[in-house]
Amino acid sequence: MKGKLKYLVPVFLIGALLLVGACASAPSPMPAPMPAPPPGPESGFTDKEYDSNVAGSGEGVTERKVVKTGYMTLVVKDVNDAMVGVSGVARELDGYVVSSRKHGDERVWGNVSIRVPSESFDEALEELRHLAIAVPDESTESVDVTEEYIDLEARLHNLEATEAQYLALMDKAETVEEILKVQGALSQVRGEIERIEGRMQYLERTTDMSLIEVSLQESQPLVGHWSPSGVLASAAHGLVAFGKGLFVVIVWLGIFCWIWIPLLVIWRKRRKKKAQS
Numbered sequence: 531m532k533g534k535l536k537y538l539v540p541v542f543l544i545g546a547l548l549l550v551g552a553c554a555s556a557p558s559p560m561p562a563p564m565p566a567p568p569p570g571p572e573s574g575f576t577d578k579e580y581d582s583n584v585a586g587s588g589e590g591v592t593e594r595k596v597v598k599t600g601y602m603t604l605v606v607k608d609v610n611d612a613m614v615g616v617s618g619v620a621r622e623l624d625g626y627v628v629s630s631r632k633h634g635d636e637r638v639w640g641n642v643s644i645r646v647p648s649e650s651f652d653e654a655l656e657e658l659r660h661l662a663i664a665v666p667d668e669s670t671e672s673v674d675v676t677e678e679y680i681d682l683e684a685r686l687h688n689l690e691a692t693e694a695q696y697l698a699l700m701d702k703a704e705t706v707e708e709i710l711k712v713q714g715a716l717s718q719v720r721g722e723i724e725r726i727e728g729r730m731q732y733l734e735r736t737t738d739m740s741l742i743e744v745s746l747q748e749s750q751p752l753v754g755h756w757s758p759s760g761v762l763a764s765a766a767h768g769l770v771a772f773g774k775g776l777f778v779v780i781v782w783l784g785i786f787c788w789i790w791i792p793l794l795v796i797w798r799k800r801r802k803k804k805a806q807s
Contacts, residue, residue, distance in 0.1 A: 594674060595674070595676045595733060595734075595737040596737060597673045597675055597736045597737055598670065598671070598672050598741075599671045599673075599743075600668075600669070600670045600671075600741070600742040600743070601667070601668070601671075601743050601745075602658055602659075602667070602743070602744050602745065603666050603667035603668070603744075603747070604658065604659075604661060604664075604665055604744060604747075605664040605666060605747055605749050606663060606747070606748060606749070607748070609638040610638075610640075612662075612746045613630055613640050613642055615661045616661065616744050619644070619654055619661075620644040620654075623646045623653065623657075625644055625645050625650070625739065627642065627643070628644060629641075629642070629643045630642045637747075637748055637750070639745070639746065639747050640747075641743070641746070642746065643742070643743045643744070644741075644742050644744070645739040646740055647739060647740070651740040654742055655668070655670075658744060664749075675733050679733050682726050682730050685726055686727065689723045690723065693716065693723065696715055696716040696719060700716065
């Protein structure tokens with residue numbers, strides 16, 4: 531019996547070594563890619579929870595984000611000068627002109643849109659009032675986008691984590707089918723990340739730089755513009771109008787002559803009788 535065990539032990543050891551080697555050389559199955567998070571606002575955090583979670587990493591929102599917009603109508607002496615003045619106000623406050631337009635012939639109108647730093651919004655409105663003779667219309671509007679911005683930050687954080695997982699799976703992919711599958715999912719996540727980053731940049735830009743839309747109109751002069759040609763034209767028009775009126779009177783008198791001529795004859799006869807008596 532001991533002789534048989536002496537030969538069986540080496541056989542068992544050799545078999546165990548072969549089994550371990552086969553398991554080590556067999557390819558490990560590839561893990562299935564994690565699905566990308568839905569594009570909706572389901573970030574899993576409330577505003578307060580998200581602020582507390584990211585505050586330690588320096589990514590928390592420290593101040594509210596408010597989009598300010600102003601609308602003004604200014605009555606000015608000269609629209610051209612006022613447009614230059616509006617542009618000057620924007621430059622003085624480290625802002626810029628978004629668009630400008632002038633239209634009209636006898637009476638000129640203008641529209642200028644500017645952006646100024648949000649902290650200089652009230653100062654810009656005050657400076658613009660100084661350019662006008664009167665301000666018949668003025669209004670402001672504020673929209674708080676803090677909650678939207680926080681939600682976008684949370685979604686971006688989740689998408690970036692998913693992107694990192696897909697990149698790790700890409701390194702482990704061995705077949706062409708696996709590579710194409712991961713690349714498709716990775717492209718979808720990257721597109722969503724770029725869309726969210728674009729929206730966040732827009733909110734940052736509009737909250738940092740407030741928009742003011744200014745409508746300009748020239749005041750009407752008390753005395754119209756005088757010129758010799760204008761006086762001659764006005765006199766000619768008056769003469770033509772007088773001639774037309776006189777012609778109308780003559781026509782009406784001719785048509786109703788059967789009424790007023792007998793009355794005139796009777797009146798003259800009575801007057802003659804009174805004179806004889």
